[in-house]
Amino acid sequence: MSVLPRDQVDTRARDIRCLFLDIDGVLTDGHLYIGPHGEETKTNFVRDGYGIKLALRQGLELAVISGRPSEAMRKRLEWLGIRHIALDTEDKEPAYLRMRDAMGLTDAQCAHIGDDVPDVPLLRRVGLAMTVADAHDSARAVAHWISRHDGGRGAVREAIDLILAAQDRLPR
Ligand SMILES: [Mg+2]
Structure with a gap:
């Protein structure tokens, strides 16, 4: 698999009903800020948050699967309106299959945007495999489409x- 010409990306995009999102390195820039008691803080990009609300309003379903636990992130995702959330999920594929079937x-009706090795099984499976400009080579190698913006930056x-x-x- 490799990056597709734009018209083929658009053809696949027309069938998408749900976009699955990775968190670290995709919704965030991948940095974890570790506090004195081991608590983790990460940044969110407001323009992505607006896009999430827009997608849900326009009828595009969104789901989130992340390998790390984060109650703060769960709260923000729920506040944004996302109903399908699986955190602390070491192996993403079973969570994906469960959510896909539940919907x-x-x-072919699912897209995934992820940036690293744990995302590769999903990227190989979905109708539209998306990754970020600063993704790891493993994700770039199997993506149909690579964003111009970095993870956590749009x-x-x-x-x-x-x-x-x-x-x-x-x-418009
Ligand atoms: Mg990631």
Whole structure:
């Protein structure tokens, strides 16, 4: 698999009903700030948050699967309106399959945006495999599409805009 010409990306994007998101390195820039008691803090990008709300309002479902636990992140994702959230998930594929089936979707109707080795099984499976500009080579090698923006810096917004635009659902 390798990056596809834009018209083929748009063709795949037209079928997408749910975009699965990775957190670290995709919704965040991948940095973890470790406090004196071991507590983790990470940054979120407001433009991505707006894109998430926009996607849900326009009928594009969103799901999040992350290998790390984070109650603060769960709160923000729930506040943004995301209902499908699996955190602290070492192996992402079973969580993906469970959510996909619960939504009654096929792989061709799912997109995933992830940036590293744990995302590769999902990227190989979904109809539209997306990664970020500063992704690890493992994710780049199997992606259909690579964002211009880095993770935590607008990559998720770019992916949402692409899918909504392909479906003629991006408000002007
Ligand atoms: Mg990641």
